[in-house]
Amino acid sequence: MRKIDLQLVTDKIKELFIDACENIPENVLNALKKAAEEEQSPLSKEVINKIVENAYLGREKHLPICQDTGVAVVYLTIGSEVYFEGDIYEAVNEGVRLAYTQGYLRKSVVRHPLDRVNTKDNTPAIVHIKMVPGDVFKIDVAPKGGGSENMSLVKMLIPADGIEGIKKLVVDTVFNAGGKPCPPLVVGVGIGGNFEKCALLAKEALFREIDDESSDPIANKLEKELLTLINNTGVGAMGFGGTKTCLAVKVNVHPCHIASLPVAINIQCHAARHKSCTL
Amino acid sequence: MKVYLNSPINPEEVKKLRIGDEVYITGVIYTGRDAAHKRLCELLDKRESLPIDVKNGVIYYVGPTPAKPGRAIGSAGPTSSYRMDPYSEQLLKEGLKVMIGKGPRSKEFKQSLPKYGAVYLSAIGGAAAQISESVKKCEVVAYEDLGAEAIHRLEVENFYAIVTYDSKGNDLFEQGIEQYKK
Ligand code: SF4
Numbered sequence: 382m383r384k385i386d387l388q389l390v391t392d393k394i395k396e397l398f399i400d401a402c403e404n405i406p407e408n409v410l411n412a413l414k415k416a417a418e419e420e421q422s423p424l425s426k427e428v429i430n431k432i433v434e435n436a437y438l439g440r441e442k443h444l445p446i447c448q449d450t451g452v453a454v455v456y457l458t459i460g461s462e463v464y465f466e467g468d469i470y471e472a473v474n475e476g477v478r479l480a481y482t483q484g485y486l487r488k489s490v491v492r493h494p495l496d497r498v499n500t501k502d503n504t505p506a507i508v509h510i511k512m513v514p515g516d517v518f519k520i521d522v523a524p525k526g527g528g529s530e531n532m533s534l535v536k537m538l539i540p541a542d543g544i545e546g547i548k549k550l551v552v553d554t555v556f557n558a559g560g561k562p563c564p565p566l567v568v569g570v571g572i573g574g575n576f577e578k579c580a581l582l583a584k585e586a587l588f589r590e591i592d593d594e595s596s597d598p599i600a601n602k603l604e605k606e607l608l609t610l611i612n613n614t615g616v617g618a619m620g621f622g623g624t625k626t627c628l629a630v631k632v633n634v635h636p637c638h639i640a641s642l643p644v645a646i647n648i649q650c651h652a653a654r655h656k657s658c659t660l
Numbered sequence: 661m662k663v664y665l666n667s668p669i670n671p672e673e674v675k676k677l678r679i680g681d682e683v684y685i686t687g688v689i690y691t692g693r694d695a696a697h698k699r700l701c702e703l704l705d706k707r708e709s710l711p712i713d714v715k716n717g718v719i720y721y722v723g724p725t726p727a728k729p730g731r732a733i734g735s736a737g738p739t740s741s742y743r744m745d746p747y748s749e750q751l752l753k754e755g756l757k758v759m760i761g762k763g764p765r766s767k768e769f770k771q772s773l774p775k776y777g778a779v780y781l782s783a784i785g786g787a788a789a790q791i792s793e794s795v796k797k798c799e800v801v802a803y804e805d806l807g808a809e810a811i812h813r814l815e816v817e818n819f820y821a822i823v824t825y826d827s828k829g830n831d832l833f834e835q836g837i838e839q840y841k842k
Contacts, residue, residue: 422840424680424822428784431820435787444789445725445735485734487725487808499807528740528763528785559833561740561763563785615841619762619785621680621822622836652786 383516385465385660387472390520393658394476397522398453399484401656402445405436408592409628409653416565416625425623429565432618432651447652450486451524453477453506456588462516470508478502489527509581521588521657529562529650535580538642544603547572547644552610554646555627560620563650565628567591568611571645572600574635583647586631588655600632607632618651628653664818668716669757675777677823679832683781684818689718689760691812693739696803697747704750711802712811715755720783720819721762723808724792733798733814737788738762741780745769752776760821764833770825781821782832794819 417429439446455473481488481503491497534554538546551570571582595601607630617623637643665673667687690712700710721741725734741761749772757778762785783791797815804810824832
């Protein structure tokens with residue numbers, strides 16, 4: 382058994398959130414540059430170029446690339462051969478607290494959805510834990526902004542709706558959102574499981590690297606088809622009209638009930654911030 | 661077209677703006693989000709005077725990150741504008757000419773602009789570090805208790821935004837998307 386020091390978890394969470402907010406992943410930056418090259422609308426091209434310049438500025442001057450530094454979403458992948466002493470959730474929240482109060486990040490969390498009082502340190506984080514064999518301990522973090530999260534949805538389709546029903550749902554969702562979620566987007570789609578599982582699949586899809594492809598042949602084909610369909614909507618950067626509404630579509634699938642076809646769509650803006658580390 | 665404007669704004673210049681124009685604003689602009697708008701409108705309902713002069717003014721919908729030492733403001737990109745729709749007409753009546761935010765707004769809002777010779781501009785959502793570079797000075801002028809949502813007076817230089825709804829009733833979202841839809 383390998384011991385994991387929870388203080389180290391706290392330190393890493395702090396580092397990862399500050400880094401994620403200031404430093405967009407290289408492959409996302411490359412996807413944005415490619416989109417700027419290919420964009421046919423001069424205005425949307427200009428907008429994507431400015432988004433790229435902004436990303437470099439964030440890196441060079443250590444500034445958050447977006448003022449919405451989001452809700453802190455954390456995935457922990459924990460091997461069965463590691464152990465720790467204490468409260469893992471509290472260790473994560475302490476890291477988030479330090480990142481947001483000491484790292485000049487915006488606090489965007491209220492303690493209750495209806496009384497709406499700010500917690501002033503961006504806690505609590507949303508923590509998902511996945512148990513796996515072996516002695517791995519991996520942390521994935523993503524600050525998730527409100528503008529794009531608000532455009533996401535879960536819908537219980539029926540099997541007869543099939544792949545065409547899914548395509549229509551995804552394309553309509555992106556089109557109706559227009560400029561609100563800050564396109565160009567990454568679109569995470571979860572298909573199957575049940576009501577809550579499909580939402581998690583969609584979120585996990587957004588944690589995949591922007592340039593990876595699904596190993597499931599049906600999902601892989603759907604990712605490519607959806608990308609084309611979304612870019613045909615004409616929404617463009619910030620909704621100004623253009624050919625690059627979407628940088629990538631990620632489809633994650635899971636077995637489901639004979640009577641169901643649950644679908645979740647999680648929208649990610651161009652500030653596709655994601656960082657990870659292994660302890 | 662690229663247009664350079666000083667703020668407070670000359671109303672005649674505003675009327676000339678057309679959707680898709682890239683605007684660079686220099687001068688004083690005010691920040692405000694939902695909570696501040698609500699308070700301003702409550703004052704107007706009671707026929708009391710406002711803590712800021714909105715006549716020929718510019719309001720920017722933003723809730724920045726805390727400023728790092730040595731910087732005027734933190735990262736300061738636009739927030740979604742539709743949340744301010746219920747309040748905007750009251751401010752337009754007071755002479756507000758330019759609103760800056762991101763994303764589509766209500767039909768009622770869009771249709772009210774020609775009446776007041778006003779425009780709606782978009783700043784680039786998420787380009788918040790870059791936008792902060794054009795802010796030279798920032799101070800709270802009202803509702804300090806609202807924190808990041810308080811009304812701030814910003815002195816800006818070449819603040820970049822794109823004309824999205826103009827005073828002739830044109831809508832960049834509608835026309836732009838129509839043009840590139842396949
Ligand atoms: S949608 Fe994304 S890029 Fe746009 S303001 Fe929110 S977090 Fe920033």
